[in-house]
Amino acid sequence: MQGKRIDREKLEGALKGFLKEPGQLIFGFGRKGGLVTHRMYRDDLHGFSMFNPYFSINGATLFRRVFSKDVKVLLMLRPCEIRSIVELIKLNQIEPEGITTLSIDCPGTVSLGAERDGLPDDPFEAKDYMVEHRDGMRWACTVCRERRGVVGDLGIRMAGDKSLWAFPYTEKGKAFLATIEVPEEEFKGGFLLGEDKKDAEPFATDMGTFSSELSRCILCKNCRDMCPICYCIDCLFNGDEYLPKGDALLNKIIRKGTDDLPEGRELFHMVRLYHVSQTCVGCGACEEACPQKIPLTKYFKGISERLQGMFSYMSGRDVKEIIPYLTFKEDELKDAED
Amino acid sequence: MEENRDKGPEIVGFACSYCTFKASEMAGSLRMKYPEGIRVIQVPCSSRVDPAFVIKAILEGADGVFVAGCHPGDCHFIKGNFFTRRKIAALKEMFKAFSMDGRLKLFWVSAAEARRFVDKVTTMYKELKEERDAGKKN
Ligand code: SF4
Ligand code: SF4
Numbered sequence: 001m002q003g004k005r006i007d008r009e010k011l012e013g014a015l016k017g018f019l020k021e022p023g024q025l026i027f028g029f030g031r032k033g034g035l036v037t038h039r040m041y042r043d044d045l046h047g048f049s050m051f052n053p054y055f056s057i058n059g060a061t062l063f064r065r066v067f068s069k070d071v072k073v074l075l076m077l078r079p080c081e082i083r084s085i086v087e088l089i090k091l092n093q094i095e096p097e098g099i100t101t102l103s104i105d106c107p108g109t110v111s112l113g114a115e116r117d118g119l120p121d122d123p124f125e126a127k128d129y130m131v132e133h134r135d136g137m138r139w140a141c142t143v144c145r146e147r148r149g150v151v152g153d154l155g156i157r158m159a160g161d162k163s164l165w166a167f168p169y170t171e172k173g174k175a176f177l178a179t180i181e182v183p184e185e186e187f188k189g190g191f192l193l194g195e196d197k198k199d200a201e202p203f204a205t206d207m208g209t210f211s212s213e214l215s216r217c218i219l220c221k222n223c224r225d226m227c228p229i230c231y232c233i234d235c236l237f238n239g240d241e242y243l244p245k246g247d248a249l250l251n252k253i254i255r256k257g258t259d260d261l262p263e264g265r266e267l268f269h270m271v272r273l274y275h276v277s278q279t280c281v282g283c284g285a286c287e288e289a290c291p292q293k294i295p296l297t298k299y300f301k302g303i304s305e306r307l308q309g310m311f312s313y314m315s316g317r318d319v320k321e322i323i324p325y326l327t328f329k330e331d332e333l334k335d336a337e338d
Numbered sequence: 339m340e341e342n343r344d345k346g347p348e349i350v351g352f353a354c355s356y357c358t359f360k361a362s363e364m365a366g367s368l369r370m371k372y373p374e375g376i377r378v379i380q381v382p383c384s385s386r387v388d389p390a391f392v393i394k395a396i397l398e399g400a401d402g403v404f405v406a407g408c409h410p411g412d413c414h415f416i417k418g419n420f421f422t423r424r425k426i427a428a429l430k431e432m433f434k435a436f437s438m439d440g441r442l443k444l445f446w447v448s449a450a451e452a453r454r455f456v457d458k459v460t461t462m463y464k465e466l467k468e469e470r471d472a473g474k475k476n
Contacts, residue, residue, distance in 0.1 A: 202435070203435055204434075204435050204437070205435060205436060205437070206436060206437040207436055207437070207438065210436065236390055242390075242394070244397075244398050248398055251398070251399065252398050252399040255348075255399060256399045263397045266397055267393060267394055267397045267398075270393045270397070270432075270436075271389075271390040271393050271394075273432065274389045274390070274393065274428075274429060274432055275389075275390070277428060277432065278428075302435070303432055303435055306431060306432075306435055307428045307431055307432060310427065310428060310431055311424075324424060324428075325421070325424055325425055325428070327424075328417070328420035328421055328423065328424050329420075330410065330411070330420065332423075333423050333424065333427045336423060336426060336427030336430055336444055337423070337444055337445075337446060338404075338443040338444055338445055338458070338462075
């Protein structure tokens with residue numbers, strides 16, 4: 001594979017060069033006190049962080065509904081964030097013309113709630129930290145499907161010999177790579193982060209378990225609001241129109257002879273599970289946002305991988321792959337017909 | 339609000355107005371019988387059915403839901419039912435993951451197939467009833 005062996009200085013040189021052009025911005029990470037957060041850079045790279053070991057929100061959530069064609073933005077984010085951006089492009093929620101996406105190898109992240117200041121923002125150091133403190137890693141990261149910087153227009157990867165490499169995946173990626181002032185060469189070594197193995201068993205649960213895990217849910221809908229790809233302005237669950245209440249509530253109890261309340265929480269979450277089933281990247285932003293600490297990622301990741309698997313689809317892998325619900329084959333899925 | 343404790347299962351069906359819904363009307367005018375607990379909702383195309391409708395019906399008390407449209411290739415809107423098949427197949431897979439398979443069916447019934455409509459819904463009704471009776475015994 002052709003790429004460039006880079007270091008932080010060379011990369012920053014190219015990024016600074018990018019910012020010199022008028023109307024060009026970089027969306028990435030930067031230090032803020034003891035933490036690292038998302039940051040937009042306009043004139044200089046002051047406080048720039050290559051990597052962010054803290055997961056607060058998925059950066060794509062901030063970036064959706066960017067339609068400007070005149071501003072050029074370079075996005076340097078974690079793979080799950082770039083994958084969300086790719087899905088949003090497919091859903092016409094981001095205009096791709098002006099943006100270049102760069103994914104960086106991600107050794108995993110910790111929750112902001114973990115209250116650990118001063119974690120390293122260098123990917124190699126972050127990797128060492130995560131190896132030592134694996135129990136502090138977010139659950140979503142321990143089961144991440146794609147932590148490698150192999151998505152978007154170009155990727156930054158950590159080689160086994162602790163050298164840093166940049167690889168282009170598209171024409172836009174090649175254009176940015178050309179501005180890094182080192183020669184291209186053939187990469188022959190191995191990578192620090194390997195491909196993730198797939199779960200052998202498809203995810204399965206039952207309504208009883210699901211209901212009891214949701215029993216602490218207060219329907220605040222934070223999980224939806226912080227979901228990078230749950231973007232509908234007219235969500236069914238805005239207000240309470242779609243939730244069972246009033247007559248619908250009495251209806252079930254009287255007609256069905258049950259005293260179980262209709263499952264409003266289950267309804268909200270199952271509809272969302274289905275709606276994001278092909279586009280969910282399993283980043284765990286929903287779980288981060290949940291004040292009740294409900295293990296949402298398990299369900300969202302489990303269901304979405306199972307449903308994406310039906311169509312050999314993987315969200316965010318490639319901007320040219322069509323979202324399965326938006327296309328079809330004439331001769332398929334015969335066993336779904338009754 | 340009537341009680342339905344001892345009656346049979348209740349099924350909500352979403353039927354395309356160009357085919358299955360017509361078939362259900364024809365079944366009525368030919369005085370064919372199908373079980374009482376089946377409520378048919380007319381939709382302009384089977385692909386109009388957002389899986390959210392199905393989930394809502396099930397969670398608010400329906401024992402089963404069917405989505406029915408024209409045979410593949412015969413859609414009034416040319417390709418609506420191909421999208422339906424993808425969406426409903428995926429929804430069935432999700433129900434399977436929740437151990438709720440059998441509660442959702444996908445039928446293709448043309449406007450001329452009143453008999454097929456009655457057969458399909460009656461079979462579904464019977465299956466759900468058997469399951470329910472078996473559940474009562476345990
Ligand atoms: S989900 Fe994957 S890509 Fe996202 S922060 Fe965790 S390990 Fe990194
Ligand atoms: S964030 Fe948590 S409590 Fe709020 S709606 Fe989502 S699951 Fe329920």
